[in-house]
Amino acid sequence: MERATLNLRKALMRKVLAVISGLLVANVVFFLGSLVAKGLYTTQPELMDPQTPAATALRGASAET
Numbered sequence: 405m406e407r408a409t410l411n412l413r414k415a416l417m418r419k420v421l422a423v424i425s426g427l428l429v430a431n432v433v434f435f436l437g438s439l440v441a442k443g444l445y446t447t448q449p450e451l452m453d454p455q456t457p458a459a460t461a462l463r464g465a466s467a468e469t
Contacts, residue, residue, distance in 0.1 A: 447463065
């Protein structure tokens with residue numbers, strides 16, 4: 405009886421560790437993907453000037469939806 409309980413605990417612990425590891429890997433992949441996307445789709449510096457309404461409107465028009 406005690407041996408079966410120990411096996412169930414090991415199986416449960418393995419599943420919990422698998423879920424935690426999966427979440428960790430997913431976060432790392434998401435972070436690296438966002439870094440690559442930011443590197444590919446950067447905003448031009450001239451569009452970042454908040455003093456010019458035309459540049460702000462152009463930035464809004466060029467934003468991806």
